[in-house]
Amino acid sequence: MCDTGAVSASSLRARVRSEMHQEIKEAARRRLATEGANLSLRAVARDMGLVASALYRYFPSRDALLTALIIDAYDDLGEAAAEAEAAVARDDLRGRWLAACHAVRSWALAHPAEYGLLYGNPVPGYAAPPETVVPASKVILLLAAIAGEAPDVPAGSPPPEPVRADLRRLIDDQGGGLSEERLDRALLAWTHLFGQVNFEVFHRLDDMVQARAEYFGHHMGLLADLAGLP
Amino acid sequence: MCDTGAVSASSLRARVRSEMHQEIKEAARRRLATEGANLSLRAVARDMGLVASALYRYFPSRDALLTALIIDAYDDLGEAAAEAEAAVARDDLRGRWLAACHAVRSWALAHPAEYGLLYGNPVPGYAAPPETVVPASKVILLLAAIAGEAPDVPAGSPPPEPVRADLRRLIDDQGGGLSEERLDRALLAWTHLFGQVNFEVFHRLDDMVQARAEYFGHHMGLLADLAGLP
DNA sequence: GCCGGGTCAAGAACAGTGTTCTCGTCGAGT
């Protein structure tokens, strides 16, 4: 066993350590799925046959574990949306738009607790660390990209000047030649998308709307209209 | 009973008890404002110079106190929206609409923790009791009432049939002669309103949009267009 | 061979939490 040498030993350590990270996160996700949104470190440790303090070898605090879960969830959600959108013919703008929206909704309904971590109440003592901002922006960037391909400039009142300044700054930051009106409508749709998914995941529509998938699709279609998608 | 003696005595008891209820809720609101969303019963008791178990004379559990706070907050929010809307000339439909929306936003920004109780992550072991549903529906009813006065039927694609069935049921429940299209757009706007306020209160727009009031007003105006308001 | 350094997990401890139960105390009604 010693033939592969010291490098493999240290990398083996690292691999075991990274697997432990993964296993802790998976146990935490299972807890999150069964219990509510309040994650108990001790319960996670119990599920793994460990004692709570042992987890501190791998995550410096409960917040760090939450942060890791949040980043994973953002990545997962963004990937689900991107994959669904990529499966639609490029010239079918409305189809790509609706596919992305429905993918976000489906992921949220399948992972309500993780979704709550992302878009619910911010956890009390917890400030979102800067490394979450990039994975968090995947969905809006996807929507903006689709809106950017819209053939017509969106109808309806254009954004007022102070908002245009913000839009210009955002467009410059992404280095893209998006028009302000199109980004404006992409932001509108993005806000609405998560507003509606919030209501549905948090059971605010339960005894109000039965045909929730159709309701969702209909409204996302109206927002596609507003974004100028054909 | 006999005379004013017993009545006044028992009503004095009841009054003191109800004042105690109010004081506990106010102390809890103060805690909620300074600390995050996790309300500590013991801390509330400490602030009042009491011991935690004494609060159980007035609220059977922490959830019951939260429920009382939630109902108060729904009432407060609904009242703020209704008052702002009532201050606008009746024939200025768009003005009434925007006034209600801005009132919701202002209330939420002024009471972020209480807003989080209403529209954030549902508290883990906590199921919204049925007595919250009436105060919770005040804002959507207000928006629907304004949309119901719209002169034109809203433009754009009408809701598909399964959704129409839900809309019809909702309209019948409220006993009002609202058209399905108008309620559809009111629901759209309601969802968007709270989606946008969520994003703003939960700091999702912090380093994205500077002109947040204008951004909000612009988008609520677009939704007024969609609802057919002149 | 053995020995030191590093990694790991356990366990105890501390300060908190919600909740329940018991035990005095005090005030009002009969």
Place this chain on the structure above:
DNA sequence: ACTCGACGAGAACACTGTTCTTGACCCGGC
């Protein structure tokens, strides 16, 4: 005057996140 009910305090229980100490283990270097 006595009784009964409401009230608040305090202890206790089962939890929580976090820190620190202690002991076991493995692995490279002497």
